[in-house]
Amino acid sequence: MMSTKPSASITSNKVLIAGSGVIGTSTAFFLAKEFGISTTLIDPSGSIAPAASGKAGGFLALDWNDYSSVGPLTRRSFTLHQNIADLLGASTIQYRRLTCASIRVGDGSGRPKGRKLEGIEWAEGDNAMANARSLGDESTIAQVHPKKFCQRMWEHVQSLTNESSLVKGSVVEAVYEVKDGKKQLVGAKLDDETVLEGDALLFACGPWTADNMFGTKYHSLVVPTTKTLSQCVFFSGFGDPEVYVRPDNTAYCTGFPDPPVRVTERPGQEEVRSDAIAKIQKSVEMASSMSDDLLLSTVEDDVLQQACYLPSTADGSPMMGALPDQPQTFVCTGHTCWGILMGPASGEAMANLIARGDSPHVDLTSFDPARFGSLSMVPQSSRV
Template identity: 45%
Template structure:
C-alpha cells in the first residue's frame, strides 16, 4: 500500500486535546470517528441523530461492498486502500461472523436483452463459474464476463451489523446517543471556541469539538442519489458479487444494469435503477420506498438471473436510502473554516457517495486524528471543505 504521511495542521499552536466531541449523525462515518476517538485517544463522543437510533439511513441499508483497488489512480486511492485494511482489522477485532464480513470474488457480466443465440460461445464465457445463474435460460445471451476482483481485494460486510459493533464499543467507553436535530454550533464569544450544539428543542449539547457527519443532511452543498434494493433469499450460500449490464444500442433505457451482493446468511442484496442527483428533503430513516421502483428492480434482477435462477424468489426486505454526494463527487473531509462554522473546532466528513461503507472507517480515523492531534496519516487536501466557498452546515433543505 502506498502511504505518504501528510500533515494537516490547525492555525493554532499546540491546541489542547478535546475531551468531549459532539458528532452530528450516527451513521458509519460518525460511529467510526467516535470509535477511533475512544480507542486511540480516550476521547468521549456524544452522537446526535434525528432518528434517535444508529445507522438509520444508508449506513443501515447499503450493500456493504468493499473493493480495495477500484479507485486506483484517482484522488481516493489512498482512502480506499487504508479503509479496506481497517475493515479487515475491525473484522478481526469484532469477529468476522458477527458483522458478516468475508472475502469474495466479483465479476461483471455483459448480457444482451435480445436473448438471441450467438453463432459461437467464447471459451472464456464457458470457463467462468457463475454460481447464481440459470444457465438454461441465460447462458446463450451472455456476451462476456470480466473478472473484477478476488479474495485479495474484494470483501463484503453487512453495514448495520458493523455499525452496531462500533456503537457497542463507543458506548462501552462512555459514548452516548441523543435524539435531536442540531440547528447551529455555539461558540464562546471571547475565544471563538466551540462550546456546544443547539438542538431544535432548545437544548444545548456541550462539547469542545463538533463534527458534521450526517450524509446528505450535512450541508447545503450536499446532494443525494436515492437507491432502492430488495433482499432475496437464496437456496444456498453464494460467494460471488455480480454486476450485470448490457449495451444493446437500441434499448430505450440504454441497457439494464443490476447489482447483486450476496451475503453469508443465504440472501442476496440486489439493486438497480439508481435515482437522480437531488437535494434531500426526506428525513433519515424515513425514506419512502417507492413500489414502482421496487418492481423495476425485481424485473431487472429476474431478467438478469434467468426465469428459474437463484434470484427469482420473493423479496424478504425492501429498502431505500440516499448516497451522499457533492457536485464534484469527492468526499468532504476536514476542518471547517471560522467563516463556515461560525467559530473554531468544527469539522465535516460527508459526501462518500457509493463508497460510504468502504471509506467509513478511514474517514473516521482521519477525522479522529485531526481532532485529537491536528494531523492525518492520509493526504486529505483534495477533500478540504474550503473548496466550496458557499458551504453552510446543517440545517438545510427543511
C-alpha cells in the same frame, strides 16, 4: 504527510458528532480506541445507521478507486475493515472475502442458460466465456453488513468510554464563546433548544450535512437465496442491476438510481416506491441465470424493501476537514456510493484531526472544505 489541520489542535474530552451513520460511528470508534475520548452521537432518528449506512450493499473493493483522489483513502480503509472485523468478530458484522464478476446479458438472447462457466458463479450458456469477466478475487474484494458494522462499532465505543451516548435530535448551530481573546467551541444547540457541551463538533449527516450537498436515491431489495453464494455480480444489460450476495443466504439487489437532488425526506424515513422495487426485481429476474436460487417470487411477503440517499458534494469529491473560521468544528461527508468502504479510514482521519490536529495516514488536502468557501451546515430537520 500533508493534512488538513484545524485552526488549533485540541485535547478533547468529549466530541459531538451530528450523524450516526458509518462516518459518525467510525470516527467515534477511533476516538475511543486510539485516544480514549468519549462521543455524543446526535441523530434525528435516535438510532444507529438509520439512512444509507444501514441500507447500503456493503460491497468493498481494494483497487477500484486507484488513480483517483480517493485511491489512498480506499486502500487504507480496505485494510482497516479487515482489522476491525478481526477485533469485533467477522461473523457479527457479516464480513468476508469473496469474488466479483461482470456479466453481459441481453442482446436479444435473454438470460444465459446451459453450461456453467468455471470460476463464474452466475454466468451460464454457450457464450458465457465472452459475456463474463472477473472483477476481483478474495485478495481485493470483501463485504460487510453495513448496519451491523455500525452497530457493533458503537457498542465497542460504549465499552471503551462509559460517557459516550446517543441523543435523538438535530444540531441547528454550533455554540462558541470568546475565551482569553480567542473564539472557542463550547457545544451545539439542538432543534429542541437543548445545548450539549463539547470540545469539538463534527458534521457527518450524509446528504443532509451542508448546503452544497446532494443525494442520489437508490432502491434495493434483499431476497432469500436457496444456498450460500459467494460472488457479487454487476450485470450489463436489462438495466444493469447489481447483486451483492451475503453469507446469511440473502442477496442485496439494486439498480436504477434516481437523479441527484437536494434531499427533503428525513433520515430513515425515505419513501420506498413500489414501482422502483418492481423494476429492480424484473431486471434481476431477466438478467440472472440463478433466478431459481434467488427467491424473487416472495418479494411481497418476506423480502426487505428499502430506499436511501447516497451523498455527494457539488464537485463529487468527499468533504473532510476543519471548517474555515469555525474553531474545533469539522465536516466529513460526500463519499457517494463508497461510503461504507471509505468509512473506517475517514473516521480514523477525522479522529486524528480532532484529537491531535493532523491526519498521519491519509493526505486530506484535496478534500479540504475550504475549497467551497463559506459553507452553511444544514440541520437534518430543516428541509422537511
